[in-house]
Amino acid sequence: GCCGAVAHHLGKVDHSRQLALKNIKAWKQEIDNAGLDYIVVNASGCGTTIKDYKFLFRDDPEIQEIADDISRRTVDICEIISKLDYKKSSQGSKLRVAYHSACSLQHGQKIIEEPRDLLERAGFEVMSVPEGHICCGSAGTYNLLQPELSQQLLRRKIANINSLDPDIIAAGNFGCMMHIATQSNVPVAHVVELLDWATGGPKPQSLIS
DSSP states (O other): OOOSHHHHHTTOHHHHHHHHHHHHHHHHHHHHTTOOSOEEESOHHHHHHHHTHHHHTTTOTTTHHHHHHHHHHEEEHHHHHHHSOOOOOSOOOOOEEEEOOOHIIIIISOOOHHHHHHHHHTTOEEEEOTTTTSOOSOTTTHHHHSHHHHHHHHHHHHHHHHTTOOSEEEESOHHHHHHHHTTOSSOEEEHHHHHHHHTTOOOOGGGOO
8 A cells, every 4th residue: 555655745644644554554464473574665755754654653652663663674675685695697788877866765765875786786887867966856746746846856857867878767766767757768767677687587668669
């Protein structure tokens, strides 16, 4: 189910808490039954929200403890892959990859080096996007609520990406990926799609003409 991020962005805090509570109850059942070491999230916007459950329920004595436990178990997918002995298993491609660091990942979760390191270990030439600390304009529902400003940010992001002349853009958040893809002529893929490809998985759909 939804992690509650969108409702929270829209200011519907009660609805956001209800969506989050459904997840917390489901994960608690898993923890109590078979156990659960990690909750792995491949959309950094959602991951940031789930890691913040401990704050969302800070004043609820009935949920506070398990919400805090859920937050502590939650990791971005690049965090968990970095804990493993990741090695490419195919020659793969020497594609020039412009890595877009989503705000929810670099600012929200403070995850900066792991995705770049994994892409480099997979054999890609990884390039940092100039002004990489600046938002692409997606920002949850910001692109819907502030479309003019969102498009200004997007044009700035696209110009910075194009300055690198990349073969592909990689990111760890689907909101960013979809937003950038609306204006970019360069294919966009999730970081994990490229990591999977380098270990014998399918070629990312965006690279298939």
